[in-house]
Amino acid sequence: MTQARPISIFLPSDADTTRLGAWFAPRLRAGDTILLSGSIGAGKSHFARALIRARLGRVEDIPSPTFTLVQTYEADVEIWHSDLYRLSHPDEVLELGLDEAFATAICLIEWPDRLASLTPETAISITLSAQGEGRLAVITATSQDDLLATLQRDWVK
Template sequence: MDPHDHQSISIPAQNETQTGQIAAAVTDVLRAGDVVILDGALAAGKTFFIRALVAALGSDEDVTSPTYTIANIYETPKFPVLHVDAYRLENAKEFYHLGLDDYFDTGLCLIEWGQRINGFFDAALQIDIEFGATDQDRIFTFSGKATPWKAVFAALKDMSHD
């Protein structure tokens, strides 16, 4: 892999409103077929970020963590959103056997605890969520191959200079 093709940007959010603004900025440039992997400690805000993202896509569906169902599907005006929680999966092979392939091309795939299926997707957008200085503060670090995610990094770069 060309190291110059990998990009990363960190954006702080001081509250849930700012988290929602980050999610909205990203939804403007996400497309059907995109895969976004979210990692972070328990209660870091992975499901909250996905809830904000699905709402920004124009859906009023109730977004909940699919910890036990493993996958939820939400309909939005743009495309379906597949929300996967990989916490209970052992590896990428178990993920493959869920048979969710049809959604990978036609919808947006959002995967919590994505490190559990590390290597399944080779060009996913990675979002790492860390706690900041206070209970409300979060730091969102977006990383991935620059070429497929050029529009996402451009949107986030604009945000980080506001």
Template sequence: MTRHLDLTLTSPEQTSALAARLGAMLHAGDVLLLSGEIGAGKTHFARALIQSLQDTPEDVPSPTFTLVQVYDTPAGELWHADLYRLSSPDECVELGLADAFDEAICLVEWPDKLEDLTPAAALSLRLADRAGDDTRQLTLTWTDPRWDSLVAALV
């Protein structure tokens, strides 16, 4: 059964705080699928989550051109992937994402590029810009019961 939750985030700070709360609950094997139009806040959300897991927060560049950035955190290895420039799911396999889904925390921007490789147990987060200001609509969607209590703890 698919479940979902809609949240309105009224500022970048509120988005960062939610990302940090979610980050504190993640462990190896958790996959977050970040979707939304360009400028919707996917990278901002990912950056805030990654920095919240670092002992000493460091610069977190967008992986748009490198495709994947890997971080060592106290919670385990974390992969931040931006699949925007990929043309086939085979390229995701070449990057090692299929293995990372089992062994690391993974944040994937533009997850539609995964096609059949999309992990069934992933948590999907769709960000939408509202009215051109700093307000974002966040829709979380999941089927795996593992996310029930985690999502409940976010609100």
């Protein structure tokens, strides 16, 4: 399958990043994975927190999984939020149980380059980078054509 043309969305504020995370929340299902890339402070955790809170339907403390590596949340579908920054080898992903979660949960993965060959082929990739006073989100996927078309319609002016 070929990769679709990337969708670029400028997010002028943290509130816009929150809106994008909330936009994704009801549209994901078990087996969906979002790969969140970008430098430290780019907004990966901010996006993930917004998505998780929106899916849970309540305000909840969403700690960064930087030190725990994985935080899970019970919603209508289990959500796994992972920060793989501290992993030194892709085999450590298997020890976390992420390979099984990819099939049964919604997975939000920060520092997905650590997955190497374990990266799900159908994952949605979101790369966040600073741009002026805001940030730029570049979204790509090899599947999810309907989701990407709706994203294009709703967000790209």
